[in-house]
Amino acid sequence: MSVARSNATRRPQGIALVAVLMIVALISILAYHLVSQHLLMVSFARQSLEVVQVRQLARGGEALARQFLFEDWEDEARREIDALNDVWAGKIETLSSDNGTIELRISDATARLNVNTIINEPEHLARLQRVLDYHEIDRAVADRWLDFIDEDLETKGFGAEDGDYLLREPPFRVSNQPVTSVEELLAIVELTEEEKSALRTSLAALPADVITINVNTVMDEAVVSALGAGVTRADIDQLLESDREFESVEEVTGPFAVFAGNPDYLATTTQYFVVEVRARQGEYRADLRSVVFRDPATGHLKVIARDFGGRVDFEDQQARPS
DSSP: OHHHHHHHHHHHHHHHHHHHHHHHHHHHHHHHHHHHHHHHHHHHHHHHHHHHHHHHHHHHHHHHHHHHHHHHHHOGGGTTOOOTTSTTBSOEEEEEETTEEEEEEEEEGGGSEEGGGGGTOHHHHHHHHHHHHHTTOOTHHHHHHHHHHSSSOOOOTTOOOHHHHTTSSSOOOOOOSOOSOHHHHHTTSOOOHHHHHHHHHHEEOOOTTOOOEETTTOOOHHHHHTTOTTOOHHHHHHHHTSOOOOSSTHHHHTTOGGGTTOGGGEESSOSEEEEEEEEEETTEEEEEEEEEEEOTTTOOEEEEEEESSSOOOGGGSOOOOO
């Protein structure tokens, strides 16, 4: 009798012990899950904070570049000319602090051909075609780009409108307005990476009324070749190898008669600048490319385009000439 009673007593105790162990196990699993989620959220928050900080560091580099450009404008002796020997031009500035490192470079946006001008008149389309010729790229690309940004839906030459792009995967429509980045145009045509790289060096995306090329700062041979219909290899070399501190267009068209046909497309100063910044903080990096407008009357600077999406590699670009 006593043995049977003892077994009956132990059975509920054993069940209770198993139940307690299961509860403890469930609590341990829940605690582990909560701690893991907490650590994940902390890690995510820390990472987000560091990404925001390195981006703000890049924005600080952009602000510093704007200060350089304003100080350049304050120099009245140099206000009517922008050339490669200006303090801002092409040089890579490196600044380090406890918060990280900033590398920045300022270049003249009007040393490149503005693709948005092709909606203005045929001559601007011809200039783009000459750039394509120099890089040995099919001229049909110019027609494609014209149809992409002009206001109508009429196909011109070898161009394409909505009907062509809506059949692609994924489908998209034409812009029917000036683009804010050359990348938008490079994405709609089939080009090799080498061709895209060459065009990035030759082209810019600025307001459509910016039609001039600054002959004091142009460094790209393809852009020089586009300045006139009869520009030769010798003309390109002669201009790029000259001491370029022209104070007026007349000083250019005198010794370089080949450029005299379209003097309205030439300039010796600029209002638009490209600011490239590469910021590093710990293991994080931010690349920023901005287009800045400088008011020639007041020196006021305004960012008209800002892009964190690309990669800034100073080593892959043309160095400032000595």
